[in-house]
Amino acid sequence: MKDMFGSPSSRVFGTVVLACLVLTACGTSPEAEVEAKPVPTPTPTGMAQLHLPLEAYMPSDTLTAQQGALGILLTNACMKRFGFPQESSGDITGSIQMRIRFNRHSFTRRYGITDRAVAERAGFGMPDWTMGAAEPQSLDDVPPEERTVLQGSRAGGQGVSYRGMQIPAGGCMGEADRAVKNETRRQGGLANRLSSATFLRLKNEPRVLAASSAWSTCVREQGYRYVDPWHAGLEFVKEDDTDQKASAPEIKAARASVDCNYKTNFLGKVFAVESELQNMEIEKNAESLEGEKKQNASRARRLQELVKQYGG
Structure with a gap:
């Protein structure tokens, strides 16, 4: 199992982010409205200066990076035990640092692309460093026996083995997941769901519609007819996007x-609106969010122990 970032379709990353946020918002239910408290509109020169209120209750970039890197490392160690070669490096520290960098870059695209240096090289696509050293491997390309060891039996039956060795429940991926989570089940992920829900509500907020209109007028003066930053550059999307190089028109x-x-x-105005929406959700869900915050702190301590254990 390879430790990869990105995909062959990096051109569509902004659209994919929007779709993922929309999908993960499903399942949230409206509650009694809480009055919005105004948030001052900042004038940032980069997304790194902005921190949304719900971030305080969500897993940190470091925590999610450690969990992902450890999952890959432990999965590969398990696969090696069954005689399958380990394909990714054992540099867990480097892997964690790369994942943190990837997560932070992804946030810079929450309100459309905002990194001019990346735009100059990759257009609307992701920067080269997110692509990894090789093409991501699809599970469909993994031989059936190896896939069974990796994922476990689809039927979920007991006593599944490979060459006389018992395959863990859920395969090597399941074993790694249990080790990383310390046999605990994640309770909810409420902060993430609320973050997705507030993002989804932005498109109908009057101030965001006004900001989109101002941005659209600005790009129209340069010859582009885009409704908002989230839908910019769609004409450059290709179904088969194996060539990562952006064209001069795209740049x-x-x-x-x-x-x-x-x-x-645009990003300062939209950030202020989303911050107000998130503050309302925090007020409505204060007790549950505080519980998640404590759970994240506990997970962070456990993950740090694992990172040290495996050479980080």
């Missing part, structure tokens, strides 16, 4: 998108 359009984001302060 020009991406540059216009980023420049107008800052010229109209």
Whole structure:
């Protein structure tokens, strides 16, 4: 199992982020409305300066990076035990650092692309360093016996073995997942769901619609007809996007998108609105969110122990 970031379709990353946020918002139910408390509109020069209120209750970049890296390492160690070669490196520290960098870059795209340096090289796509050293391997390409060891029996039957060795429940991925989570089950992920829900509500907020209109006017003056930063650059999406190099027209359009984001302060305006929405959710769900915060702290301590155990 390879330790990869990104996918062959990096051109569509902004759209994929939007779709994922929409999908993960499903399942939240409206509660009694709480009055929004105004949040001052910042004028940032980069997304790194912005921190949404719900971030305090969500797993940190470090925690999610450690969990992902440990999962890959322990899965590969299990596969090696069954005679399958370990394909990724054992540099857990480097893997964690790369994942943290990836998570932070992903956040810079929450309100459209905002990194001009990346736009200059990759257009609307992801930077080269997120692609990894090789193409991501699909599970469909893994031989059936190896896939059974990796994922376990689809039928979920007991006593599944490979060459006389008992396959763990859920395969090597299941074994790694249990080790990383310390035999505990994640309770809810409420903060993540609320974050997705507030993002989904943005498109109908009057101030965001006004900000989108101002941004759209800005890019129209440069020859582009985009409704908002989230839908910019769709004409450059290809179904088969194995060539990661952005064309000169794409780079020009991406540059216009980023420049107008800052010229109209789109990200500052949208951030203020989403912060207000998140503050309302925090007030409505204070007790549950505080519980998640404590759970994250406990997970962070356990993961740090595992990182040290495996050479981090």
